[in-house]
Amino acid sequence: MEKVKRKRTWEKAHREELCLRARQYRREHPEKAREQHRQYYLWHSEAVKEYMRRYRMAHPDKVKATCAKSNAKYFYNMRQKAISLLGGKCAMCGYDKDPRAFQIDHINGGGNAERRYFNSSTSCYKNIFATEGKGYQLLCANCNQIKEIERRELLRIIE
Numbered sequence: 001m002e003k004v005k006r007k008r009t010w011e012k013a014h015r016e017e018l019c020l021r022a023r024q025y026r027r028e029h030p031e032k033a034r035e036q037h038r039q040y041y042l043w044h045s046e047a048v049k050e051y052m053r054r055y056r057m058a059h060p061d062k063v064k065a066t067c068a069k070s071n072a073k074y075f076y077n078m079r080q081k082a083i084s085l086l087g088g089k090c091a092m093c094g095y096d097k098d099p100r101a102f103q104i105d106h107i108n109g110g111g112n113a114e115r116r117y118f119n120s121s122t123s124c125y126k127n128i129f130a131t132e133g134k135g136y137q138l139l140c141a142n143c144n145q146i147k148e149i150e151r152r153e154l155l156r157i158i159e
């Protein structure tokens with residue numbers, strides 16, 4: 001008992017040094033650290049959940065910022081994946097420089113209806129992956145605009 005007590009006081013006195021050492025260990029052995037973290041969570045899941053709940057209550061802005069960041073990353077990755085699935089260049093003019101200029105086009109129209117049907121861009125992307133890009137093409141903003149104007153002109157002529 002005395003030994004445990006002495007150990008505790010020693011740990012308290014060397015807290016910073018121990019933290020530093022632990023941080024370095026985690027950096028050098030990320031796999032082991034992750035496994036330890038997982039084990040800890042398995043044994044103390046309730047306590048961890050409670051801690052997280054309190055943290056969210058105390059720092060709503062931080063949580064919001066973290067969520068926004070990870071959402072942005074998720075969307076970015078999904079968009080990149082869709083772009084490379086659809087060939088990575090404009091289907092009409094071959095433009096392939098800045099991926100920000102790409103727009104995903106429904107070859108036979110119906111984009112608005114689809115957006116309404118899926119109700120979120122995540123589902124739209126998932127549909128692109130599920131159909132392996134069939135019925136979709138990549139257009140640059142210019143070509144997409146030209147296509148849209150031509151479509152409207154065609155509609156006017158028909159009417």
Ligand SMILES: [Zn+2]
Nearest residue numbers: 090093140143
């Ligand atoms: Zn183009």
